[in-house]
Amino acid sequence: MSKRSKHHDDATPDLFADLGEEPASNSQAPVKGLPAEPEPPQAAQGNVQAALHDTQALFALLDRWVERGWLRALDRALASFFEREVSDAPPLLLLAAALASHQLGRGHVCLDLAQTLAAPDLALSLPPEGDDLSDPPPLPSELLAELELATWRAALNHPALVADGSEPPGNTPLVRSERDGNVRLYLRRYWQYEQNIRGLIGARLTATPEAETDTATLPRALAALFPQSHELDWQQAACALASRSRFAVITGGPGTGKTTTVVKLLALLQALALGEPGPAGAPRPLRIRLAAPTGKAAARLNESIAKQVQGLSLVELAAAAGQQGVDISTLRDSIPTEVTTLHRLLGSRPDTRHFRHHAGNPLALDALVIDEASMVDIEMMAAVLTALPPKARLILLGDKDQLASVEAGAVLGDLCQRAEGGHYTPATCDWLERVIGTPIPERYRDEAGQPLDQAIAMLRVSHRFDAKSGIGQLAEAVNRPLGPDHGQKEKKRAVREIFQQDYADIARLALADADDPALDRLVVNGNPAGFANSGAGRHDRRGEPITPPVGYGHYLEVMKSARPAQPYFGEGDERQPYDDWARQVLTAHGHFQLLCALRKGAWGIQGLNPRIGRALRRAGWLKASDLELEQGWFEGRPVLVTRNDYGLGLMNGDIGITLAVPEARSAIDSPGRTLLRVALPASDGSGDIKWVLPSRLQAVETVFAMTVHKSQGSEFTHTALLLPDAPNPILTRELVYTGITRARDWLTLVETRRGMLDEAVTREVVRVSGLGKEQ
Numbered sequence: 001m002s003k004r005s006k007h008h009d010d011a012t013p014d015l016f017a018d019l020g021e022e023p024a025s026n027s028q029a030p031v032k033g034l035p036a037e038p039e040p041p042q043a044a045q046g047n048v049q050a051a052l053h054d055t056q057a058l059f060a061l062l063d064r065w066v067e068r069g070w071l072r073a074l075d076r077a078l079a080s081f082f083e084r085e086v087s088d089a090p091p092l093l094l095l096a097a098a099l100a101s102h103q104l105g106r107g108h109v110c111l112d113l114a115q116t117l118a119a120p121d122l123a124l125s126l127p128p129e130g131d132d133l134s135d136p137p138p139l140p141s142e143l144l145a146e147l148e149l150a151t152w153r154a155a156l157n158h159p160a161l162v163a164d165g166s167e168p169p170g171n172t173p174l175v176r177s178e179r180d181g182n183v184r185l186y187l188r189r190y191w192q193y194e195q196n197i198r199g200l201i202g203a204r205l206t207a208t209p210e211a212e213t214d215t216a217t218l219p220r221a222l223a224a225l226f227p228q229s230h231e232l233d234w235q236q237a238a239c240a241l242a243s244r245s246r247f248a249v250i251t252g253g254p255g256t257g258k259t260t261t262v263v264k265l266l267a268l269l270q271a272l273a274l275g276e277p278g279p280a281g282a283p284r285p286l287r288i289r290l291a292a293p294t295g296k297a298a299a300r301l302n303e304s305i306a307k308q309v310q311g312l313s314l315v316e317l318a319a320a321a322g323q324q325g326v327d328i329s330t331l332r333d334s335i336p337t338e339v340t341t342l343h344r345l346l347g348s349r350p351d352t353r354h355f356r357h358h359a360g361n362p363l364a365l366d367a368l369v370i371d372e373a374s375m376v377d378i379e380m381m382a383a384v385l386t387a388l389p390p391k392a393r394l395i396l397l398g399d400k401d402q403l404a405s406v407e408a409g410a411v412l413g414d415l416c417q418r419a420e421g422g423h424y425t426p427a428t429c430d431w432l433e434r435v436i437g438t439p440i441p442e443r444y445r446d447e448a449g450q451p452l453d454q455a456i457a458m459l460r461v462s463h464r465f466d467a468k469s470g471i472g473q474l475a476e477a478v479n480r481p482l483g484p485d486h487g488q489k490e491k492k493r494a495v496r497e498i499f500q501q502d503y504a505d506i507a508r509l510a511l512a513d514a515d516d517p518a519l520d521r522l523v524v525n526g527n528p529a530g531f532a533n534s535g536a537g538r539h540d541r542r543g544e545p546i547t548p549p550v551g552y553g554h555y556l557e558v559m560k561s562a563r564p565a566q567p568y569f570g571e572g573d574e575r576q577p578y579d580d581w582a583r584q585v586l587t588a589h590g591h592f593q594l595l596c597a598l599r600k601g602a603w604g605i606q607g608l609n610p611r612i613g614r615a616l617r618r619a620g621w622l623k624a625s626d627l628e629l630e631q632g633w634f635e636g637r638p639v640l641v642t643r644n645d646y647g648l649g650l651m652n653g654d655i656g657i658t659l660a661v662p663e664a665r666s667a668i669d670s671p672g673r674t675l676l677r678v679a680l681p682a683s684d685g686s687g688d689i690k691w692v693l694p695s696r697l698q699a700v701e702t703v704f705a706m707t708v709h710k711s712q713g714s715e716f717t718h719t720a721l722l723l724p725d726a727p728n729p730i731l732t733r734e735l736v737y738t739g740i741t742r743a744r745d746w747l748t749l750v751e752t753r754r755g756m757l758d759e760a761v762t763r764e765v766v767r768v769s770g771l772g773k774e775q
């Protein structure tokens, strides 16, 4: 080991801090400060496998991948950094390092060597959006065709760069982990996140329970919250399981009652706390906080939780708790309804990835509920767990089948890998049967159930979509995993059949090309003609009529017809007419949203946004030049906030509408001219409106088209999901499922080429991580 750098003698270098973060797949720029590599040697052209033994040939190949957008410049720079620092690093190790780094940009926490050898081309961003795959560089499958796992694994034996994860912590930049016969390579930071999560959840799962509530109280309290039933009520079981553990997960598809269940759980926990004498004698309610990963998700939960708490009957629960029962209004007041974002909860600080709250300055709370937990990445989950006092409860809510965060790590999905089967031990089943009073079916029992299984409950009945709902049926068919008795053919047929059954709430639209006027009809008026009976005559479960599907013309019409007559904008209470107007326009905007998979190309948001703008202009709803539609401001422009802005109180995911308001702020100013302002709902769910000048908005984009990734945590009355016209690794069943489940009443599936739905629903996201395997 000749050239060991001083970095390796200090603390572990923060590799990403040194090199700067870059988005996945688009980074074509050369990395500053890197030495120019020599011209690609012939070896890389002729014999691609030379790159496995020859460092120069390897870097020449990596360069070609970077040029093409298959690999990030950042990933190649990392390998180059190691090569400079440690002269004897074998090319196979450098290749593994570049690929491990690349996985982070694609949501994977590590590189799984065996999986990479089994499907090498999945290790790169192949093809990046917009790549036509002509004249491709050698593929990873050509490079790795003859490589044996044992050879690759042996190349990772390099103590200066790679540590063995099972040994005491070292400070190498890479960590190798070998479990279940898998060899995984991590960048140390991500290995550490995974270790922290595993350790902190494990400690919560094995913690001795607090003084057990007396055996009669819990069943009484649960009976007070849930209607009597002879069959297992999963909501009640979830509530019971979560009440006895410091870590709990409640997962379920859309409308399965996650919010309903957690409200009852909070009421239960508070009733139990108020019914017991606290440490100082007097009962003390628990300090509970509610949080979500984005502002949008926080606002949505805020609204639904406040409604549910108001509607919750607490009379019986209050009577059931403690010796003499508890006071109803104290109990109701103790249930929190305010939802914050995780960033705000942890106290994010500008320009650093560190938070104000951490192990040394923990959060002051007894329980934390995180909604939409599927969107929480591994770094954030590690930060939350580290900042949580050891005795505090953590309750995660979310849909395990939704797309995970764009950042690395699919923590909820990993934790819930076995949720479907229950895997409750006989002890758990006996306890559950005792407290909820209904038998646990045999198929959910497992003598070998693990501690993590005992803390997870999956809600299985949708109360929003019934058997008559095409949206519900389609979501279920798309979500069903491939398996021995459900091959690609069966799955494609099952999905196709849903569209042949005349469900009233789903429509399918095939477009010939980007100019097809059918797309105009959809985005302008929602294309009701695509639905049975033009969308008329439907009723919801309470018998209330459902209005037919609309397009963007709806909110633009509200913008026009509800415009206030007041000739000045006003301050404070005087602004009421404009606030009311903005609220109406924002609500109307939530009635339709077009979702797509990609950012680039004619069928990505970049092509679709101006295309839709022009359609709305042709229909007379917008006045904007082509240039304004592409990159300017105009009245009616819907914008999506793409980065948190704490100064303005805006959260990533917030949607605002650009409105023209009088320049005059008071009755005495001379009225006349108007000014564009963006109206955004306050992220605290209060219903207040923020009016922001366009020039102050640093990170926004037009959102006539929104990517499915960005739509997570939102729902729209009519959702149109547009699939691109070429296969793409982004197009997976998780993406289609997430897109479909954003629809509340109406779903239009837009296809730009036949077969793309088949293609998408049979491709599954494989997330690589070491979580969820052996808690």
Ligand SMILES: Nc1ncnc2c1ncn2[C@@H]1O[C@H](COP(=O)(O)OP(=O)(O)OP(=O)(O)O)[C@@H](O)[C@H]1O
Pocket: 235, 252, 253, 254, 255, 256, 257, 258, 259, 260, 261, 304, 463, 464
């Ligand atoms: N056990 C139940 N019986 C009848 N209706 C229910 C039940 N549980 C929930 N609901 C109703 O179903 C709807 C969806 O419930 P809820 O919002 O709790 O589900 P969710 O899983 O949180 O939904 P989302 O997918 O929006 O996160 C609500 O209108 C709720 O009142």
